[in-house]
Amino acid sequence: MVSVRGWLECDDGQLAQIRAIVEADDPERTYSGGWAFPARQYNDVKWAFYGGNIRAVSLDWFEERLRQIARIPASYQDDEYDERPRGLFLISHDVDGMSEWRIHSGGLEIGLPDGDYRYLDA
Numbered sequence: 001m002v003s004v005r006g007w008l009e010c011d012d013g014q015l016a017q018i019r020a021i022v023e024a025d026d027p028e029r030t031y032s033g034g035w036a037f038p039a040r041q042y043n044d045v046k047w048a049f050y051g052g053n054i055r056a057v058s059l060d061w062f063e064e065r066l067r068q069i070a071r072i073p074a075s076y077q078d079d080e081y082d083e084r085p086r087g088l089f090l091i092s093h094d095v096d097g098m099s100e101w102r103i104h105s106g107g108l109e110i111g112l113p114d115g116d117y118r119y120l121d122a
Contacts, residue, residue, distance in 0.1 A: 006089025
């Protein structure tokens with residue numbers, strides 16, 4: 001099993017696209033029920049969260065969803081800031097240990113955790 005937990009930050013238009021990506025999955029066949037969208041988002045930054053334990057064979061499914069989300073373009077072009085979705089996910093694999101998945105600049109980077117998150121890997 002793999003424990004997946006993390007968040008995305010985005011704007012209104014991007015949040016609608018993230019919801020569309022999530023809702024396109026068949027809820028009977030995937031772990032899409034792990035997504036949560038706060039009902040009351042109170043500022044300009046919008047949030048989407050994921051938490052759940054999934055089978056290791058389904059990790060490719062989750063990675064592809066994050067890659068789709070990472071490719072959502074900025075709603076507004078700004079030379080100073082990259083306004084595409086960004087986020088952080090911690091992936092704890094029973095066998096392979098923990099990895100950190102960073103969504104930014106239109107892509108997904110997978111690497112070793114930058115922080116000390118071992119207390120979550122128990």
